[in-house]
Amino acid sequence: MEVLSRIDGEAGQWVVQSLDDISPELGHQIVAWGFGEIYHRPQLLSRERQLITLGMITVLGGCEPQLEFHVSASLNVGLTPEEIVEALLHSAGYCGFPRALNATIVAKKVFTERGLLPVTGA
Known part of the structure; x- marks a missing residue:
């Protein structure tokens, strides 16, 4: 969440929260994999x-x-x-x-x- 917040602040959090009532797992994967793993790589x-x-x-x-x-x-x-x-x-x-x-x-x-x-x- 820290990487997502640094890149797009409130908008990123809004996207994740907008999935809470339909696909919280997709929101989790966006944060954990997309931003936690991929965007966080130093290369x-x-x-x-x-x-x-x-x-x-x-x-x-x-x-x-x-x-x-x-x-x-x-x-x-x-x-x-x-x-x-x-x-x-x-x-x-x-x-x-x-x-x-x-x-x-x-x-x-x-x-x-x-x-x-x-x-x-x-």
């Missing part, structure tokens, strides 16, 4: 993990709520809006413009909520 920095995660979720498509969470988490671990936009632009060559566009729209929503628009130099 990659949190920034690097978030860039990889943004790319993977963008490629999957249809994961906009999770992408919103991870765009926010990416900002929390030190990625800049310009770096996030560049990663999403880069993904267009690998997963297509529709998925890259959808991901960019999600990022815009997060940036708007945080007062980070316009993104310059992107």
Whole structure:
């Protein structure tokens, strides 16, 4: 829970709690395995993990709520809006413009909520 809280604070806790009445085990696995085991490994920095995660979720498509969470988490671990936009632009060559566009729209929503628009130099 400490790693999840460090990466996305209250939003991470909200996701886990939202599963309490339907699948508390899924919430447990997100915390124990996803963040306790995988995100806690020292071989990659949190920034690097978030860039990889943004790319993977963008490629999957249809994961906009999770992408919103991870765009926010990416900002929390030190990625800049310009770096996030560049990663999403880069993904267009690998997963297509529709998925890259959808991901960019999600990022815009997060940036708007945080007062980070316009993104310059992107």
